Amino acid sequence: xxxxxxxxxxxxxxxxxxxxxxxxxxxxxxxxxxxxxxxxxxxxxxxxxxxxxxxxxxxxxxxxxxxxxxxxxxxxxxxxxxxxxxxxxxxxxxxxxxxxxxxxxxxxxxxxxxxxxxxxxxxxxxxxxxxxxxxxxxxxxxxxxxxxxxxxxxxxxxxxxxxxxxxxxxxxxxxxxxxxxxxxxxxxxxxxxxxxxxxxxxxxxxxxxxxxxxxxxxxxxxxxxxxxxxxxxxxxxxxxxxxxxxxxxxxxxxxxxxxxxxxxxxxxxxxxxxxxxxxxxxxxxxxxxxxxxxxxxxxxxxxxxxxxxxxxxxxxxxxxxxxxxxxxxxxxxxxxxxxxxxxxxxxxxxxxxxxxxxxxxxxxxxxxxxxxxxxxxxxxxxxxxxxxxxxxxxxxxxxxxxxxxxxxx
Numbered sequence: 001x002x003x004x005x006x007x008x009x010x011x012x013x014x015x016x017x018x019x020x021x022x023x024x025x026x027x028x029x030x031x032x033x034x035x036x037x038x039x040x041x042x043x044x045x046x047x048x049x050x051x052x053x054x055x056x057x058x059x060x061x062x063x064x065x066x067x068x069x070x071x072x073x074x075x076x077x078x079x080x081x082x083x084x085x086x087x088x089x090x091x092x093x094x095x096x097x098x099x100x101x102x103x104x105x106x107x108x109x110x111x112x113x114x115x116x117x118x119x120x121x122x123x124x125x126x127x128x129x130x131x132x133x134x135x136x137x138x139x140x141x142x143x144x145x146x147x148x149x150x151x152x153x154x155x156x157x158x159x160x161x162x163x164x165x166x167x168x169x170x171x172x173x174x175x176x177x178x179x180x181x182x183x184x185x186x187x188x189x190x191x192x193x194x195x196x197x198x199x200x201x202x203x204x205x206x207x208x209x210x211x212x213x214x215x216x217x218x219x220x221x222x223x224x225x226x227x228x229x230x231x232x233x234x235x236x237x238x239x240x241x242x243x244x245x246x247x248x249x250x251x252x253x254x255x256x257x258x259x260x261x262x263x264x265x266x267x268x269x270x271x272x273x274x275x276x277x278x279x280x281x282x283x284x285x286x287x288x289x290x291x292x293x294x295x296x297x298x299x300x301x302x303x304x305x306x307x308x309x310x311x312x313x314x315x316x317x318x319x320x321x322x323x324x325x326x327x328x329x330x331x332x333x334x335x336x337x338x339x340x341x342x343x344x345x346x347x348x349x350x351x352x353x354x355x356x357x358x359x360x361x362x363x364x365x366x367x368x369x370x371x372x373x374x375x376x377x378x379x380x381x382x383x384x385x386x387x388x389x390x391x392x393x394x395x396x397x398x399x400x401x402x403x404x405x406x407x408x409x
Contacts, residue, residue: 028129035180042173044258045258050108057108059112068122068126069365076362081204089188095121096185135351146340147277203354233401239335240372241394245377275337292402299331299395303393
């Protein structure tokens with residue numbers, strides 16, 4: 001198999017997408033699942049400890065995702081102007097401080113605000129990691145590289161709830177945020193030592209508001225770009241609906257222990273890891289566009305099935321939790337096919353403003369994810385129906401976005 005560095009089209013003297021660099025980019029991308037999934041088992045405990053409502057604690061999740069999405073509006077253009085490296089280092093430094101603040105939060109409102117700051121700080125590394133892949137690889141090779149990144153990154157959602165459950169059990173929920181601060185510090189040191197600058201001097205863009213708005217406007221007017229962006233965004237919305245609702249559904253409604261919840265969540269992410277590795281292997285064989293065209297069918301089918309089963313379970317309680325995993329597992333797993341391929345296809349037309357394009361995709365992904373997650377939290381009625389309904393709607397919209405907006409490539 002051709003190595004990543006060999007397949008890179010970088011000119012002599014420029015950085016190449018080596019395995020070491022890819023691992024570092026995967027670490028930067030892992031701040032999303034780490035910051036969300038590690039504290040999921042603690043949500044009911046935080047609710048009790050801070051004497052807050054379910055909706056209040058759900059806002060700590062939604063605040064992070066909203067900030068994570070909105071913050072990318074600024075990080076992408078900043079990366080196109082100042083370079084990828086300094087923007088990533090600055091974001092990581094603020095992330096460490098915000099994580100320490102979360103550990104000392106005394107009320108739900110404080111935790112929401114600190115999670116907002118944490119999300120704003122974390123998104124720089126994630127959006128610019130995608131951008132750096134685009135700087136160094138094209139189309140199917142970029143999809144392959146992003147899949148390998150996702151395979152590495154998927155270790156985080158696989159282990160994070162399990163680790164979070166163990167920390168919660170032994171040290172309490174505040175220690176989870178101390179661990180996140182330590183991970184952020186390690187990432188900063190690794191980036192400071194090993195992260196190269198990949199922005200080409202000729203691709204530097206002005207930071208003036210008019211120039212930024214012009215670039216965003218160009219992207220919004222491009223039907224195919226918006227099709228790819230919405231396709232991946234609705235798939236992320238299904239994932240965040242699950243993240244927002246599953247702790248309360250599994251732990252409170254069905255009585256599953258937090259540590260067991262972490263194991264169940266990690267088990268499903270195994271399928272996502274397998275999908276990422278398969279996509280990395282076959283993206284350059286069949287093409288990212290073709291794989292994506294068939295992958296989007298899965299969340300629509302299993303999502304509609306989950307809606308029906310969820311409504312029946314809410315009314316009768318006759319189904320139980322375990323049959324739903326036959327819907328949840330494939331819907332979550334297909335993010336490993338839809339996410340990398342959709343992102344690679346969307347960004348491949350914009351090498352001159354890859355940071356801005358990556359930003360817009362991130363804003364849409366996490367904005368829709370936060371919206372769906374907040375709806376699940378605010379409509380939670382003690383049953384599984386709000387979560388399965390949101391996941392099903394997102395799955396159908398994922399398919400429709402691709403079929404109606406993306407032309408055949």
